[in-house]
Amino acid sequence: MGVCTRVSLIWAIALCFALGSPNSPAWSQIDSELTPKPATAATRASLERFAASLPFADRDDFDLVNRGFIAGVPGNRIVDANGKVLRDLDVSAFFSQAAPSTVNPSLWRNAGLVAKSGLFKLSDRIYQIRGLDYANMTVVLGNTGFIVVDTLMITEAAKAGLDLLRQHVGDRPVVGIIYTHSHPDHYGGVKGIIDEQNATSRRVPILAPGGFMNAIVAENVIALPAWGRRGAYQFGLGLSFNATGFITSGDGPTYPSRNGGPIATAGTLSLIPPTREIASTGDTVTIDGVRIEFQVTPGTEAPSEMNIYFPDLRALCMAENVGGTISCHCGGLRFATLRRGRMISPRRFACMGRERTFCLPATSGLAGGQRRLSTTSQHSGMLSNMSTIKLFAS
Numbered sequence: 001m002g003v004c005t006r007v008s009l010i011w012a013i014a015l016c017f018a019l020g021s022p023n024s025p026a027w028s029q030i031d032s033e034l035t036p037k038p039a040t041a042a043t044r045a046s047l048e049r050f051a052a053s054l055p056f057a058d059r060d061d062f063d064l065v066n067r068g069f070i071a072g073v074p075g076n077r078i079v080d081a082n083g084k085v086l087r088d089l090d091v092s093a094f095f096s097q098a099a100p101s102t103v104n105p106s107l108w109r110n111a112g113l114v115a116k117s118g119l120f121k122l123s124d125r126i127y128q129i130r131g132l133d134y135a136n137m138t139v140v141l142g143n144t145g146f147i148v149v150d151t152l153m154i155t156e157a158a159k160a161g162l163d164l165l166r167q168h169v170g171d172r173p174v175v176g177i178i179y180t181h182s183h184p185d186h187y188g189g190v191k192g193i194i195d196e197q198n199a200t201s202r203r204v205p206i207l208a209p210g211g212f213m214n215a216i217v218a219e220n221v222i223a224l225p226a227w228g229r230r231g232a233y234q235f236g237l238g239l240s241f242n243a244t245g246f247i248t249s250g251d252g253p254t255y256p257s258r259n260g261g262p263i264a265t266a267g268t269l270s271l272i273p274p275t276r277e278i279a280s281t282g283d284t285v286t287i288d289g290v291r292i293e294f295q296v297t298p299g300t301e302a303p304s305e306m307n308i309y310f311p312d313l314r315a316l317c318m319a320e321n322v323g324g325t326i327s328c329h330c331g332g333l334r335f336a337t338l339r340r341g342r343m344i345s346p347r348r349f350a351c352m353g354r355e356r357t358f359c360l361p362a363t364s365g366l367a368g369g370q371r372r373l374s375t376t377s378q379h380s381g382m383l384s385n386m387s388t389i390k391l392f393a394s
């Protein structure tokens, strides 16, 4: 069963639930609330105090975000089949300025860091596509083809990422796909990297954590009205991309629309159901000569989620259970109540960490998540996350 819809429809529904009819009396009040205003004296003083408390002279994150960079998408644009610009990636000049008085300086810095987009090399056999969408696409080189871990949210961004990879790494087939979890920014672009019929005829394995399809239905069908309404407020979907509107949720990059209106959210969301859902921690699969071990982590950052370890590459992908962003996080681990359709349990994170035989072998290798910065050694930005895991394990 294939599912294909428009992301913009979801946002439109979200806005509809949040704002009601354009003729509604509520609109005049909301219009005035949306009118940009300068920061008040109290806001400026508060942000200045906050800025003084942070080590902005520490530039390690800027080194990390550039490490392994190979190339950006040609033209710095993600376009649809008709040439319409869906993502304008050229925002680095905007964030190179000092933080304006209307924006939290830490969020401003993070927004500039996550805006670095393109193809990155993490190790001889691991590459990453970053900044083309909310999440990352990680690619492992098998003996003959690409094993893709997460496929971004929209097909247009996923296709642009795979084209960039093929241009610089080689024209290989996709031989396996792994969805780390049931959130759409990690599976929605799948039809941009593989045709469903082609995947079926070539018997391409598509792996996902146990309960994946049930979680998608629960969150994106049953819970959509409530989630859509909340999402409109959470992400400020009616705001324009500027220093008095919206710059980022702190979770991933955001892109200005072409006309200066509400932030760009258009694109094509798709789904090819998994050929296998991973049932248990310790399950091991070999794809194209690459051994892969799984740790299922239900009820953590998503109802259906798993961490992935590549023992021969000494590389650990922690899905979105850890990340280098500043949204919905606590000490690098993600838990926030009422996030999406299901409650997220700190207890589950603790249990995940106690499975020490899975987590600890990777700490001397490559560790990363599917949200922004992934790094190449324990002497990096992910160290705090891995230390947290070790703390739970001890």
Ligand SMILES: [Zn+2]
Binding pocket: 181, 183, 301, 302, 320
């Ligand atoms: Zn997620």
